Amino acid sequence: MKHKLKIKICGMKFDIQKISDLLPDFIGFIFYPNSPRFVGFDFVIPKLKNKILKTGVFVNESEENILKMKKKNKLDFIQLHGMESPFYCERLFQKGLNLIKVFRINDFFDFKKIIDYVPFCTYFLFDSDTIYYGGSGQKFCWKKLHEYTFQVPFFLSGGIGIQDFDKIQNFYHSEIFGIDINSKFEFFPGKKDDIKLKTFIKKIKKL
DSSP states (O other): OOSOOEEEEOOOOSSHHHHHTTOOSEEEEEOOTTSTTBOOTTOOOOOOSTTOEEEEEESSOOHHHHHHHHHHHTOSEEEEOSOOOHHHHHHHHHTTOOEEEEEEEOTTOOGGGGGGGGGGOSEEEEEEOSSSSSOOOOOOOGGGGGGOOOSSOEEEOSSOOGGGHHHHHTOOOTTEEEEEEOGGGEEETTEEOHHHHHHHHHHHHTO
16 A cells, blocks of 8 residues: 555534544535435535545536535535536536546446546545445445556545455555545434544554
8 A cells, every 4th residue: 555545534414523523534525415415505614623625525516516615615625426527527627626536336347438537537436336326335346446557546435334444454456545434434314423433544544
């Protein structure tokens, strides 16, 4: 592993400052109306602990609304979880936005098809291929990621829980950047289990 794995907690809605005290590297807020973790377009992110990067998660959202939310909440990253095209990503990139593009992985996924996204994304995020846009609690086969050869660092996502620590510890890829966690650390959508998170973050940071 080239560096310490980053931790991204996604789908925050409640107890935001309490979770911020655990010092994850990224916190994600969902601006997608069909998600049970939707914070609302009027939501204002409270002040987070220093250096935690604010990520806005959008699904097939208008460019105008993303720019509005970015400005309103001073978002550090925009995570695109829908069917956004390379051209769409290029337009946001040209406006100075830092992008995390999500791809849903199954056994038949062809990584060659994401080559056109490479110039415009700071990170990729590899999630499970389900009918949901994230937060499904389902895993995909991590061995598939050995087919990924581009030099865009990625977050590993998809049903990761505290019981997966050993598996994470034994997984190697030169471009893995961080772990994205959500539903397996919740009491209910948007309400995170701070005890589980504290334990997991502490273990990951020791790797």
